[in-house]
Amino acid sequence: MVSPVTPLYRLLLLAVLSLALMLVDYNSRLLAGARAVGSVLNLPFHGLISLPGASRDWWAGRESGEALYEKYSALLAKQAVLEARLQRFDALQAENRRLSELLAAPRRPGERVQFAEIVDLGLAPFTHRVGLNRGVEAGVHLGQAVILPEGVLGQVSAAGVGRSVVTLLTDPGHAIPVQIQRNGRRAIARGLGVLGRLELPFLSAQTDIKNGDVLVTSGLGGNFPPGYKVARVSEIVTDNTAEFLAVRATPFADIRSAEHVLLLAVDAPAPPSESTAPATKSPPTVPATKSPAVPANSAAAAAETAIPTKTPVPTETPAQ
Amino acid sequence: MKNRDRRWFIIPATLILALFLNVLPYPGWLAFARPDWVTLALFYWCLATPQWVGIGSGWLMGLMLDLLQYTLLGQHALGKALVAAVARPRLRLRPLWQQCAVVAVVAALDIGIVVWVHHVASGVEVRLCYWQSAVVTALLWPVAYTVMRKLRQRSGLVRA
Numbered sequence: 094m095v096s097p098v099t100p101l102y103r104l105l106l107l108a109v110l111s112l113a114l115m116l117v118d119y120n121s122r123l124l125a126g127a128r129a130v131g132s133v134l135n136l137p138f139h140g141l142i143s144l145p146g147a148s149r150d151w152w153a154g155r156e157s158g159e160a161l162y163e164k165y166s167a168l169l170a171k172q173a174v175l176e177a178r179l180q181r182f183d184a185l186q187a188e189n190r191r192l193s194e195l196l197a198a199p200r201r202p203g204e205r206v207q208f209a210e211i212v213d214l215g216l217a218p219f220t221h222r223v224g225l226n227r228g229v230e231a232g233v234h235l236g237q238a239v240i241l242p243e244g245v246l247g248q249v250s251a252a253g254v255g256r257s258v259v260t261l262l263t264d265p266g267h268a269i270p271v272q273i274q275r276n277g278r279r280a281i282a283r284g285l286g287v288l289g290r291l292e293l294p295f296l297s298a299q300t301d302i303k304n305g306d307v308l309v310t311s312g313l314g315g316n317f318p319p320g321y322k323v324a325r326v327s328e329i330v331t332d333n334t335a336e337f338l339a340v341r342a343t344p345f346a347d348i349r350s351a352e353h354v355l356l357l358a359v360d361a362p363a364p365p366s367e368s369t370a371p372a373t374k375s376p377p378t379v380p381a382t383k384s385p386a387v388p389a390n391s392a393a394a395a396a397e398t399a400i401p402t403k404t405p406v407p408t409e410t411p412a413q
Numbered sequence: 414m415k416n417r418d419r420r421w422f423i424i425p426a427t428l429i430l431a432l433f434l435n436v437l438p439y440p441g442w443l444a445f446a447r448p449d450w451v452t453l454a455l456f457y458w459c460l461a462t463p464q465w466v467g468i469g470s471g472w473l474m475g476l477m478l479d480l481l482q483y484t485l486l487g488q489h490a491l492g493k494a495l496v497a498a499v500a501r502p503r504l505r506l507r508p509l510w511q512q513c514a515v516v517a518v519v520a521a522l523d524i525g526i527v528v529w530v531h532h533v534a535s536g537v538e539v540r541l542c543y544w545q546s547a548v549v550t551a552l553l554w555p556v557a558y559t560v561m562r563k564l565r566q567r568s569g570l571v572r573a
Contacts, residue, residue, distance in 0.1 A: 100468055104498040107472045114487035119534055124486055131480045138433055138481060213438035216482055218445060219537055251483040258483040266535025286538050
């Protein structure tokens with residue numbers, strides 16, 4: 094302690110250790126487990142922090158019977174409307190499944206949603222991240238898609254016990270693979286660190302994109318299931334000398350008015366993919382052996398490969 | 414003597430309270446001006462009781478902050494180890510305003526490390542307003558120093 098050298102060496106050692114930890118944490122998921130275990134320590138903190146909010150909710154929950162009844166009947170009416178709409182959706186889904194089977198396209202796994210509440214975790218204000226009140230114990234995992242009723246909000250970037258963190262689409266480090274709903278053209282929507290604004294880089298000047306185009310998730314990369322609304326194109330700057338377009342888009346999901354989010358869980362892919370995998374594998378081999386004999390089939394095969402790339406578009410449009 | 418030995422719990426108690434205050438939700442207009450309570454508490458105990466609180470404890474406090482704020486593990490740890498390394502007992506002999514200046518510099522370095530890692534890892538834009546917190550922390554140092562010295566004297570902890 095008295096020697097002036099020892100603290101410096103200790104600091105250097107810990108600095109190297111910190112840098113190594115950060116590198117491992119950033120580049121791999123090795124420390125995700127350690128973080129989840131370590132986050133047990135956070136539980137008392139989170140409990141204390143949410144205490145005022147919880148007591149306020151309890152107080153607000155003591156509404157009069159009349160107000161409750163009004164709310165209840167409004168919700169009933171809303172549910173009836175939604176259920177009526179859902180009937181059509183079920184029929185469409187069944188039809189879609191039959192068509193997919195006919196085309197031998199791989200069946201998309203079903204999705205389940207889970208409700209979560211946005212909580213304040215005192216995160217650094219310059220990163221676009223919010224906390225949720227669900228964690229690993231509820232099956233929340235890294236990379237899980239998080240949506241609002243209006244559209245995609247972001248994805249889970251850290252999961253602990255009882256709490257998890259969502260990185261928003263608008264975070265400067267976030268990018269999401271999207272597709273123009275009108276024509277199926279793929280693109281990437283990148284966050285800029287500004288709320289309500291995304292950027293679509295690397296679109297060549299000839300790209301067919303218009304103001305007001307709706308962008309949906311393309312399903313590439315696997316984190317976001319295809320077909321969910323992401324943003325609306327709000328600004329296209331065409332510069333005759335530039336090779337790429339400067340395209341801006343406004344996300345549908347607005348974090349400022351959100352209190353609850355939906356966590357998307359893709360149904361265990363193992364059973365459906367195992368059952369469909371032989372079915373999807375065999376047909377491509379059959380046309381391949383057949384095509385030399387029957388040339389007309391190759392055109393059909395080409396059409397088959399073209400259609401599945403656009404599947405999110407027809408499934409999404411009737412729902413509008 | 415035995416009674417006095419049991420009073421050491423005031424150190425972890427204040428450090429944990431500081432952690433709690435650090436992750437407490439603040440109103441939006443205070444978002445960038447929130448004082449860094451952990452730096453204040455750590456700085457004081459490093460000055461007053463270097464035999465118990467040092468660079469290693471600072472690093473551990475930072476690691477706790479990383480867990481609590483879901484930053485990269487080591488991000489806050491590095492900054493807090495630096496805070497603890499700068500807070501040498503010799504600083505106690507200096508007038509309070511000079512201590513304030515040191516706190517300001519070290520808090521600014523701490524923020525710099527955190528912001529820089531955010532910048533490298535996820536492209537967060539570096540803006541000057543992030544350092545408001547360092548100024549607020551330094552301005553709070555005289556208050557924190559007075560209060561914590563009272564606490565230490567009442568709990569009977571002898572400084573080294």
